[in-house]
Amino acid sequence: MLLHASSVARDGDAVLLLGPSGSGKSDLVLRLLHSGWSLVADDQVELRAEAGDLRPEAPAPIAGLLEVRGLGLFGPLPRAAAPILRLVARLLPRAEIPRLPEPETWSAEGVSLPAIRLHAFDASAPAKLALALDAALGRIAQPAGAFAKGMP
Structure with a gap:
């Protein structure tokens, strides 16, 4: 399955960035690369179902390339090897990002994954993405509805 998207990975765990042209996919990838993440694919992502998981990868013609708006294409860059989405x-x-969102999912090839909404151009976007990935992996708790119940 080929998607107009970008993908990055940290320690073998990948995140898929979905959004229309100009939404900040490549910009966020660039900032994540400078935070220790690895490139999986930029602009187009192939998803392959394997043993109940989805594995993202770059189509061969653009493997290792990153488009930096205003500067052009850069690469080849080091890439993550066979991460799991x-x-x-x-x-x-930003106006479409709820302050306290309900849990969301995204599905493809019979696999459902947690999904978040993110404004890519926020300075905190890389940190928010890392936090959301840690929560998706169960490394930290995300107390659903805690604020609504009066927690500070």
């Missing part, structure tokens, strides 16, 4: 981030305008 764990989280999907829908890149949206």
